[in-house]
Amino acid sequence: MADQLLSRAALLRYWRTELAGIRQGAVAKAVGVVSPTTIHNWETGRTDGPNLRQLAALDEWFGAGGALRGVYLALRTPDALLPAEDWWCNFQGEPGPCWAWLRVSGARPSTAHVEAGPLRVDCEIPVESGLFLQAYAFASNPAVHARIDGGGWVDFGHGILPSTIGAPVVDAVDVAVVGPRGELDQALVAASKTWLPHWKYQGDSQWFFTMRTDLGRRVEVAKKTLLAAAKAVVSTKSDVSSAAASLEDVPRHWGGERYRALRQARGLSLLDTAELASEADMSLPPVTKDHVHRLERGAMPRVPQLVERLDAVLGADGRTCTAEVAEIQGAGRFTEITFPVYWVGPVWVQFLRAGHAHDHSATLLWSPWHKRLDVRDGVVVTTRRSEPAMPPLRVELQPGWRVRAGVGVHPRAVDVTEGWGLISREVGFPALAFYFSVMERAMRAPRRT
Template sequence: MTDQLHRRPALLRWWRTEQSELSLEDLAQSAGVSRATMHNWETGQTDGPSLQQLAVLDDRLGAGEVLHDLYVALRTPDALNATPKWWRNFQGESRPCWAWLRVAGTQPGAARIDAGPFRLDCEVPAGEGVFAQAYAFASNPAVTVEFDRAGWVDFGYGVLPAAIGAGVIDAVKYAVIGSRDRPDHALVEASRTWMPSITEFGGPDRWFDTIRRRFGRRVEVARHFVTTSARTVVSTGVDVSKADASREAVPRHWGGDRYRRLRVARGFSLADLAQLASEQDPDLSAVTKDHLHRLEHGSTPRVPQLVERLDMALGADGRTCTAEVTTVQDVERGVEITFPPYWIGPVWVQFLQSGRATEHRARLVWSPWHKNLKLCDGVVVTTRRSEPSNAPLRIDLTAGWSVRAGVGVHPRAVDVNEGWGLLSRDVAFDTLTHYFKVLEAAFRNSPDGSRT
């Protein structure tokens, strides 16, 4: 494996020597440390920089967040289990972003990346893997990566250097719109006239050039497609009445040593992780180094939402905990569930038949989206929260049903994250207009792009 994609000290040194003209003294002065300390960081003789120092180094080296995010991502395989499927809801202002795909074992693999109506199929070499580079994003829907076998995916921001040490695929150039095994019906249907089919574009290696020629500076043509598409509002339902169901409790969180392994793999000190966890929700009591030390050695400190905040701080996307929330409030014709405001990632709902139910149906409403379900007693469904928010998930229920809910990966949950419908044509228009703006930015920022 390329050294800078294997060892953090080598990554720091490679970035300074190959991607900048800064001396050890220059960079050390920027980080507020001695030349000897900087040398030790680059040779691995001491622990690396703190997260605050790493952010300073990233900025001084002009890395545009890439160095910071790669540094954190390098040792993911040391602490997270390889799985076939990974997700990410990118956050904040739309900007360049990337995914780093690695497969388990010594043989190459294949992966499919879905982002709304767009799909990218790629080969994944063994070892250093491959990067997919995009130039804009929407927070919802999530970017989904599915391997043909188990692997790992890390996500980050910025534009990767061409000489990073692994292949880099331009997602803007090679993504397609086409049929999928499990299509996002609402977005695919709404984009049929917004973006012509991949067949019309002449193949996956030519669609970007075709769009550029067709639209050019006349963005009103594309906006007309968006307006036309908004007339189609698709609402889909899911039958989960035959799914495996149980009222048994689920594991709450990882054991202590696994937290330590993931913290070390991320390059975080106890102080770094305590600060990151506390920043998730400043209204809750702070997480301290002592809390983390005790957790890593097998005890569970009584700190509100400790494991939930740690999961977000560690970038684990719900893999470290399955935690129940207590904020389920009865409302007219159903319930409203409020999840922690900082939580981004998987949430789950369990439906419990508490009496003689006349109907086995429910409607999920998470504005501007909605979805219908056919139920059985004890079934658990999971979807994703795409952005930090206080907006509740509303569930319309008939008599005889109650719910439990929580955050994290639930081992028995049925995934209902795809195929939600938009609540109205006006909402559809606003949503697709937003996606079009993201697409414009992707074209504009791509190396092959032209002004639109």
């Protein structure tokens, strides 16, 4: 493994000396520390590294575009999170360059399958430093889904990675494919057949480059076809009525020691973590260093939504908690579920028989999308909340049913993320048009140097 990916200290030294070419004194002044000795100590590991404000200042001063901050926080993920096959990310903010860092858990290379809507990349991950997959634009929905055969770790970040980062960097647009594959999102692929005509390029070894050029020439024509594509995007029903169900409660959170390990793996102090958690929802009581410290020592949370907020700010994507939400309101056949405003990631809904029920169907509605289900008593389904601005989740229930709901990874949940359809062509067209504009931007973006 390259030195700069062995430790946070080496990463800081590499970025300053080999990429930015700036002396320690100038860096000290830029980030507001007293002496260049502080920078020296960060880069040799003699003291803890920069706090979040200082890290952001370093990233900006070096012109890293978020890449330094992202790699710095991701460097020690394997020290705190268990390896897994599936990883997701709903990128937030204005569409721009982004990346995924894929690492294997074993001593042999493995294969990764990364999907973003109708696009898919299959790549081999080397051992040790892994592989970076670089893209040039993103949408918050659908989520990027990475699957590693045999398990591993995937971190996601913003910016454009330097080619000398210390692991292979692959441009996703060079190797992405469109079209049928296992476990595909039927709705998005149906739309892609209209506005990404992959059938036209069969037999052309350079088909993706040809398609990208054609889209550049015929952007207005392609955009007009979105209206027709919306007709193809319909909800596919998921039958979860035979899935395993249980009415037993699940643990609300990991346990304190693992929160401490994840915080330290991210390079965050107690104060950094408390401030980030407080900023997640200013309407809630603030989180203090003591709250975080006590939780890490095994005490019960003493402030509302502490574990949920910690999961969010530590970038765990729901892996540390299975917390029930209280804001569930019913109005006739519709039940409205309000999730925490800051939450982006997995959410779950449990269907419970509340009386005599003849009809076992239900519909999840998250404008402009909906998903139809066949359910049974006690079954839990999971999907993802893609951004903080999303409205409450509405559930259309038949008589005799009620729901519980929460955030985080529920161990018994059936994933129903795929196969959502547009509620109507009129409300769905802007969503498809925006997604097309993101893909167009990714294809046309200047290449990494």
